[in-house]
Amino acid sequence: MKKMKVILGISILAVAGFFMVAADHIDAPAVQGGTSDITDFYAFQGQNTDNVVFVANVQGLLSPMATADATFDENVLIEFNIDTTGDNVENLVIQAIPRDGKMYFFGPTNPGTTGLNSSIETAGAQSVVDISPYGSNAITKTSNGLKIFAGPRDDPFFMDFAQYSEIIAGNATGFNNPGSDTFAGTNVMSIVVEVPKGMLGGSGTVNTWVESKRKQ
């Protein structure tokens, strides 16, 4: 009986781990709710089809009131990683780091070291844009062939997370129709960079991911 309880407990824990929160919002204990918590990553072809766009969102579930006070953390580096050779090791990075109200971008450039530890690649092309304040129009910049933006935006993620939680908790057997978007009306801190495909190899498929790294 005790063993049964233990097994049941483990199953519930395992299932509760599923969809604790969606996309990557609050995905793990060490980062949840902090300034390095990545909520989402997007990569898609731009309006100009010669370009691709990378989006990294951090600090999810910001209410409009909280958004006015939200800032990027100067100790947190956001790094877009691009593997052009198919081995899931980055060959190019685009780094974004805030300083004094501006977001500095470096790259795309071949990183000195790959993996978990990074230096800021100041030898790479440097592009700078003012961080857009809450409530103002988006401030964008074109620099070194990149289009860049940093500031608060509506969270583009959508999901009926509340109902999924009810299902996981055993209080419901399925989703509602229509569902209700748990992320409606919430904001994120967003970094958007549009890059000419030619800087990433021009054609074929690349593997991409985003990392947050904190200054030691």
Place this chain on the structure above:
Amino acid sequence: MKTLLNIKNIIAVLMISGLAFNCSNDDDMNTVTPMPTEPDFSGLYVQQDQMGRPAVNTVFGSSASKDMYNITPPSQQGAAFQSMFQTNLMALSPAYANPGDANALGLDAATFTGLLATDVLNLSLDGTTTFYDGTNVLTGRALADDVITVELLLIFGGEDFSENPTLSNDNVDANDKPFLASFPYLASAW
């Protein structure tokens, strides 16, 4: 010698006065002309979080391993986490309960979790970029992609998306604000 020093000081003071006079908007008696200083980009930055495809760590990582998954380079994630992902997938979804069960991409539990465990987002440089649009699979992730329903279908929907219908669509199909056609594409904050 001391006089010489004094003369030097007097000259220095005169020069400073000159500078201060020239900088007519600068009345705080700075002794040097303010120079724009390059921000400090030194130091070592150590990984805390990472993400490729949506919801992978959230959905497939067991509670105890979520932090470790976030600090394992993608090239090492498959070997370290595929087995755990498969266990969790099969515990969650009845769609993989029987031998030979697969999802609509034709991937069985081992192959599907093998794909997902290496958490990178594939991005095509040759055309349509979408998580899944009925034709293209994993060629990127567009803002409007209903990635959760796609993942629910691949987890619960079985070979033809028909299994477990109440679990395989959350019935939230679009964002709460329209996206922009042009840069920066995301909608303005609420």
